[in-house]
Amino acid sequence: MAVRVSTDTFEAEVKNGGKAVIADFYSDSCVPCKRLSPVLAEIEEEQGDRVKLVKININFDGALAEKYGVMSVPTLIFFKDGEEISRLNGAVKKSEIVSEIDKI
Template sequence: MPDTDTTTALTTVSDATFAPTVLNSPRPVLVEFTAHWCPPCRMIEPVLTEIAAENADHLTVVQLDVDTNPVTTAAYGVLSMPTLMLFRDGEPVRTLVGARAKRRLLNELSEVL
Protein backbone atom coordinates (compact mmCIF):
# COMPACT_ATOMS: atom_id res chain seq x y z
CA MET A 1 0.00 0.00 0.00
CA PRO A 2 1.52 3.39 -0.95
CA ASP A 3 2.34 5.97 1.69
CA THR A 4 -0.22 8.69 1.00
CA ASP A 5 1.60 11.28 3.13
CA THR A 6 4.39 11.65 0.57
CA THR A 7 2.04 11.96 -2.39
CA THR A 8 -0.09 14.75 -0.95
CA ALA A 9 -0.15 17.79 -3.19
CA LEU A 10 1.37 20.97 -1.88
CA THR A 11 -0.93 23.71 -0.65
CA THR A 12 -1.50 26.46 -3.20
CA VAL A 13 -1.67 30.10 -2.15
CA SER A 14 -2.75 33.16 -4.11
CA ASP A 15 -2.43 36.92 -3.86
CA ALA A 16 -5.60 36.84 -1.73
CA THR A 17 -4.47 34.05 0.64
CA PHE A 18 -0.74 34.82 0.86
CA ALA A 19 -0.89 37.08 3.92
CA PRO A 20 -3.09 34.88 6.12
CA THR A 21 -1.34 31.66 5.08
CA VAL A 22 2.29 32.78 4.91
CA LEU A 23 2.80 36.10 6.67
CA ASN A 24 0.56 35.31 9.65
CA SER A 25 1.75 31.73 10.12
CA PRO A 26 3.05 30.86 13.60
CA ARG A 27 5.67 28.57 12.05
CA PRO A 28 8.14 28.87 9.14
CA VAL A 29 6.67 28.70 5.63
CA LEU A 30 8.60 27.71 2.53
CA VAL A 31 7.04 29.28 -0.57
CA GLU A 32 7.78 27.99 -4.05
CA PHE A 33 7.13 30.68 -6.66
CA THR A 34 6.33 28.49 -9.65
CA ALA A 35 4.77 28.38 -13.11
CA HIS A 36 3.13 25.52 -15.02
CA TRP A 37 5.47 26.06 -18.01
CA CYS A 38 8.65 25.79 -15.89
CA PRO A 39 10.47 22.41 -16.19
CA PRO A 40 12.73 22.97 -13.14
CA CYS A 41 9.59 23.76 -11.11
CA ARG A 42 8.14 20.39 -12.05
CA MET A 43 11.46 18.73 -11.16
CA ILE A 44 11.54 20.17 -7.64
CA GLU A 45 7.87 19.57 -6.81
CA PRO A 46 8.38 15.94 -5.63
CA VAL A 47 11.25 17.12 -3.42
CA LEU A 48 9.07 19.83 -1.86
CA THR A 49 6.23 17.35 -1.40
CA GLU A 50 8.56 15.00 0.52
CA ILE A 51 9.91 17.85 2.65
CA ALA A 52 6.35 19.01 3.41
CA ALA A 53 5.31 15.51 4.51
CA GLU A 54 8.44 14.83 6.56
CA ASN A 55 8.41 18.23 8.32
CA ALA A 56 4.65 18.80 8.66
CA ASP A 57 4.95 19.31 12.42
CA HIS A 58 7.17 22.41 12.16
CA LEU A 59 7.22 23.67 8.54
CA THR A 60 4.54 24.58 6.01
CA VAL A 61 5.36 24.31 2.29
CA VAL A 62 3.20 26.13 -0.26
CA GLN A 63 3.21 27.03 -3.95
CA LEU A 64 2.30 30.31 -5.61
CA ASP A 65 1.74 30.46 -9.38
CA VAL A 66 3.53 33.57 -10.63
CA ASP A 67 1.38 33.91 -13.74
CA THR A 68 -1.92 34.12 -11.87
CA ASN A 69 -0.61 36.01 -8.81
CA PRO A 70 1.38 39.01 -10.07
CA VAL A 71 0.91 41.18 -6.96
CA THR A 72 2.77 38.88 -4.57
CA THR A 73 5.32 37.94 -7.22
CA ALA A 74 6.18 41.61 -7.81
CA ALA A 75 6.12 42.47 -4.11
CA TYR A 76 8.96 40.01 -3.47
CA GLY A 77 10.87 40.76 -6.68
CA VAL A 78 10.61 37.25 -8.05
CA LEU A 79 12.01 37.10 -11.57
CA SER A 80 13.13 33.47 -11.97
CA MET A 81 11.38 30.19 -11.36
CA PRO A 82 11.50 28.28 -9.23
CA THR A 83 12.26 30.74 -6.47
CA LEU A 84 12.06 29.29 -2.98
CA MET A 85 11.55 31.78 -0.18
CA LEU A 86 11.50 30.82 3.48
CA PHE A 87 9.37 33.08 5.68
CA ARG A 88 9.58 33.26 9.46
CA ASP A 89 7.42 35.64 11.52
CA GLY A 90 6.10 37.20 8.30
CA GLU A 91 9.53 38.06 6.93
CA PRO A 92 11.60 36.36 4.22
CA VAL A 93 14.75 34.96 5.82
CA ARG A 94 16.22 32.96 2.94
CA THR A 95 15.78 33.02 -0.84
CA LEU A 96 17.01 30.28 -3.18
CA VAL A 97 16.65 30.31 -6.96
CA GLY A 98 16.57 27.16 -9.07
CA ALA A 99 15.84 23.48 -8.58
CA ARG A 100 18.10 21.46 -6.31
CA ALA A 101 18.37 18.03 -4.77
CA LYS A 102 16.57 17.34 -1.50
CA ARG A 103 19.75 16.97 0.53
CA ARG A 104 21.17 20.24 -0.75
CA LEU A 105 17.89 22.09 -0.15
CA LEU A 106 17.59 20.80 3.41
CA ASN A 107 21.22 21.72 4.05
CA GLU A 108 20.68 25.27 2.73
CA LEU A 109 17.58 25.71 4.88
CA SER A 110 18.89 24.04 8.05
CA GLU A 111 20.55 27.12 9.51
CA VAL A 112 17.36 29.19 9.29
CA LEU A 113 14.80 26.52 10.21
Template sequence: MKNFLEIINKDKPVLVDFFAEWCGPCKMMSPILKEVKDVLGDKVSIIKIDVDKNKALAAKYQVRGVPTLVLYKSGKQVWRQSGVVTKNDLISIINSFG
Protein backbone atom coordinates (compact mmCIF):
# COMPACT_ATOMS: atom_id res chain seq x y z
CA MET A 1 0.00 0.00 0.00
CA LYS A 2 2.81 2.42 0.91
CA ASN A 3 4.53 1.77 -2.43
CA PHE A 4 1.24 2.38 -4.26
CA LEU A 5 0.85 5.78 -2.58
CA GLU A 6 4.44 6.69 -3.43
CA ILE A 7 3.85 5.79 -7.07
CA ILE A 8 0.59 7.74 -7.51
CA ASN A 9 1.99 10.83 -5.76
CA LYS A 10 4.40 11.53 -8.61
CA ASP A 11 4.10 14.76 -10.63
CA LYS A 12 3.68 12.94 -13.92
CA PRO A 13 0.41 11.11 -14.67
CA VAL A 14 0.15 7.53 -13.40
CA LEU A 15 -2.32 5.19 -15.09
CA VAL A 16 -3.38 2.30 -12.88
CA ASP A 17 -4.91 -0.77 -14.50
CA PHE A 18 -6.89 -2.80 -11.96
CA PHE A 19 -7.21 -6.21 -13.64
CA ALA A 20 -7.73 -9.93 -13.06
CA GLU A 21 -6.01 -12.87 -14.75
CA TRP A 22 -9.34 -14.50 -15.62
CA CYS A 23 -10.83 -11.37 -17.20
CA GLY A 24 -11.15 -11.38 -21.01
CA PRO A 25 -11.43 -7.60 -21.47
CA CYS A 26 -8.39 -7.17 -19.17
CA LYS A 27 -6.37 -9.31 -21.59
CA MET A 28 -7.50 -7.00 -24.41
CA MET A 29 -6.17 -3.99 -22.47
CA SER A 30 -2.60 -5.31 -22.10
CA PRO A 31 -1.46 -4.67 -25.70
CA ILE A 32 -3.32 -1.33 -25.72
CA LEU A 33 -1.46 -0.21 -22.57
CA LYS A 34 1.85 -1.29 -24.12
CA GLU A 35 1.11 0.79 -27.23
CA VAL A 36 0.16 3.79 -25.07
CA LYS A 37 3.46 3.47 -23.19
CA ASP A 38 5.35 3.15 -26.50
CA VAL A 39 3.77 6.39 -27.74
CA LEU A 40 3.98 8.43 -24.52
CA GLY A 41 7.20 7.02 -23.07
CA ASP A 42 8.31 8.88 -19.94
CA LYS A 43 5.26 11.19 -19.95
CA VAL A 44 3.27 8.54 -18.07
CA SER A 45 3.77 5.66 -15.64
CA ILE A 46 1.53 2.65 -16.15
CA ILE A 47 1.09 0.11 -13.38
CA LYS A 48 -1.04 -3.01 -13.25
CA ILE A 49 -2.74 -4.14 -10.04
CA ASP A 50 -4.11 -7.70 -9.87
CA VAL A 51 -7.34 -7.33 -7.87
CA ASP A 52 -7.22 -10.98 -6.76
CA LYS A 53 -3.75 -10.54 -5.24
CA ASN A 54 -4.48 -7.04 -3.90
CA LYS A 55 -8.01 -7.32 -2.52
CA ALA A 56 -7.50 -4.66 0.18
CA LEU A 57 -6.20 -2.13 -2.33
CA ALA A 58 -9.04 -2.86 -4.77
CA ALA A 59 -11.57 -2.46 -1.94
CA LYS A 60 -9.98 0.79 -0.71
CA TYR A 61 -10.28 2.30 -4.20
CA GLN A 62 -13.78 0.83 -4.71
CA VAL A 63 -12.89 -1.25 -7.74
CA ARG A 64 -16.05 -3.23 -8.45
CA GLY A 65 -15.37 -4.44 -11.98
CA VAL A 66 -12.32 -5.17 -14.09
CA PRO A 67 -10.67 -3.72 -15.97
CA THR A 68 -10.89 -0.43 -14.13
CA LEU A 69 -8.46 2.24 -15.29
CA VAL A 70 -7.66 5.14 -12.96
CA LEU A 71 -5.46 8.10 -13.82
CA TYR A 72 -3.68 9.89 -10.97
CA LYS A 73 -1.83 13.18 -11.08
CA SER A 74 0.10 14.27 -7.97
CA GLY A 75 -1.82 11.74 -5.87
CA LYS A 76 -5.27 12.90 -7.01
CA GLN A 77 -7.63 10.80 -9.10
CA VAL A 78 -8.31 12.85 -12.24
CA TRP A 79 -10.05 10.24 -14.41
CA ARG A 80 -11.56 6.79 -14.02
CA GLN A 81 -13.33 4.32 -16.28
CA SER A 82 -14.27 0.67 -16.21
CA GLY A 83 -14.04 -1.46 -19.33
CA VAL A 84 -11.82 -1.42 -22.39
CA VAL A 85 -10.57 1.99 -23.54
CA THR A 86 -9.01 2.51 -26.98
CA LYS A 87 -5.38 3.50 -27.41
CA ASN A 88 -6.23 6.88 -28.97
CA ASP A 89 -8.74 7.71 -26.22
CA LEU A 90 -6.23 6.83 -23.51
CA ILE A 91 -3.48 8.92 -25.14
CA SER A 92 -5.84 11.92 -25.41
CA ILE A 93 -6.96 11.57 -21.78
CA ILE A 94 -3.39 11.23 -20.45
CA ASN A 95 -2.16 14.15 -22.59
CA SER A 96 -4.97 16.36 -21.29
CA PHE A 97 -3.59 15.92 -17.74
CA GLY A 98 0.11 15.75 -18.68
Protein backbone atom coordinates (compact mmCIF):
# COMPACT_ATOMS: atom_id res chain seq x y z
CA MET A 1 0.00 0.00 0.00
CA ALA A 2 1.30 3.41 -0.96
CA VAL A 3 2.52 5.58 1.87
CA ARG A 4 1.33 9.19 1.96
CA VAL A 5 4.36 11.24 2.91
CA SER A 6 4.86 14.85 3.88
CA THR A 7 7.83 17.15 4.07
CA ASP A 8 8.46 15.84 7.60
CA THR A 9 8.40 12.13 6.70
CA PHE A 10 9.79 12.14 3.15
CA GLU A 11 13.47 11.61 3.96
CA ALA A 12 12.79 8.72 6.35
CA GLU A 13 10.46 6.97 3.91
CA VAL A 14 12.70 7.38 0.86
CA LYS A 15 15.96 6.41 2.56
CA ASN A 16 14.46 3.58 4.62
CA GLY A 17 15.28 0.06 3.47
CA GLY A 18 17.09 -1.25 0.42
CA LYS A 19 14.19 -0.99 -2.01
CA ALA A 20 13.87 1.44 -4.84
CA VAL A 21 11.24 4.11 -4.20
CA ILE A 22 8.76 5.67 -6.60
CA ALA A 23 7.65 9.10 -5.42
CA ASP A 24 4.32 9.97 -7.01
CA PHE A 25 3.83 13.74 -7.02
CA TYR A 26 0.11 14.31 -7.63
CA SER A 27 -2.88 16.58 -7.07
CA ASP A 28 -6.41 15.53 -6.13
CA SER A 29 -7.83 17.67 -8.94
CA CYS A 30 -5.57 16.15 -11.62
CA VAL A 31 -7.42 13.75 -13.93
CA PRO A 32 -4.25 12.06 -15.29
CA CYS A 33 -3.14 11.55 -11.67
CA LYS A 34 -6.40 9.77 -10.90
CA ARG A 35 -5.95 7.53 -13.93
CA LEU A 36 -2.37 6.71 -12.97
CA SER A 37 -3.15 5.84 -9.36
CA PRO A 38 -4.61 2.33 -9.99
CA VAL A 39 -1.72 1.55 -12.35
CA LEU A 40 0.76 2.42 -9.60
CA ALA A 41 -1.20 0.33 -7.09
CA GLU A 42 -1.05 -2.61 -9.49
CA ILE A 43 2.70 -2.19 -9.96
CA GLU A 44 3.23 -1.98 -6.22
CA GLU A 45 1.23 -5.16 -5.71
CA GLU A 46 3.19 -7.01 -8.40
CA GLN A 47 6.63 -5.60 -7.56
CA GLY A 48 6.31 -4.79 -3.86
CA ASP A 49 9.41 -6.84 -3.09
CA ARG A 50 11.46 -4.55 -5.38
CA VAL A 51 9.86 -1.15 -5.03
CA LYS A 52 8.06 1.04 -2.52
CA LEU A 53 5.50 3.64 -3.55
CA VAL A 54 5.16 6.96 -1.74
CA LYS A 55 2.63 9.64 -2.65
CA ILE A 56 3.13 13.39 -2.28
CA ASN A 57 0.16 15.72 -2.70
CA ILE A 58 1.65 18.92 -4.11
CA ASN A 59 -1.24 20.98 -2.72
CA PHE A 60 -0.16 20.16 0.83
CA ASP A 61 3.58 19.62 0.34
CA GLY A 62 4.55 22.19 -2.25
CA ALA A 63 7.97 22.54 -0.64
CA LEU A 64 8.84 18.99 -1.69
CA ALA A 65 7.62 19.63 -5.22
CA GLU A 66 9.77 22.75 -5.35
CA LYS A 67 12.80 20.97 -3.87
CA TYR A 68 12.66 18.29 -6.59
CA GLY A 69 11.74 20.64 -9.43
CA VAL A 70 8.30 19.17 -10.05
CA MET A 71 6.66 21.51 -12.55
CA SER A 72 3.62 19.41 -13.50
CA VAL A 73 1.67 16.43 -12.24
CA PRO A 74 1.73 13.56 -12.32
CA THR A 75 5.48 13.30 -11.92
CA LEU A 76 7.11 10.04 -10.85
CA ILE A 77 10.59 10.28 -9.40
CA PHE A 78 12.54 7.05 -8.93
CA PHE A 79 14.96 6.91 -5.99
CA LYS A 80 17.58 4.37 -4.98
CA ASP A 81 19.40 4.79 -1.65
CA GLY A 82 17.83 8.24 -1.30
CA GLU A 83 19.22 9.52 -4.61
CA GLU A 84 17.13 10.40 -7.66
CA ILE A 85 17.79 7.93 -10.47
CA SER A 86 15.20 8.98 -13.05
CA ARG A 87 11.78 10.53 -13.53
CA LEU A 88 8.70 10.27 -15.71
CA ASN A 89 6.22 13.08 -16.34
CA GLY A 90 2.59 12.88 -17.34
CA ALA A 91 0.22 9.98 -17.76
CA VAL A 92 2.69 7.26 -18.64
CA LYS A 93 2.04 3.63 -19.48
CA LYS A 94 2.56 0.79 -17.05
CA SER A 95 5.28 -0.64 -19.29
CA GLU A 96 7.27 2.61 -19.06
CA ILE A 97 7.16 2.55 -15.26
CA VAL A 98 8.17 -1.12 -15.12
CA SER A 99 11.03 -0.38 -17.51
CA GLU A 100 12.33 2.32 -15.13
CA ILE A 101 12.09 -0.08 -12.20
CA ASP A 102 14.05 -2.68 -14.17
CA LYS A 103 16.84 -0.13 -14.81
CA ILE A 104 17.27 0.37 -11.07
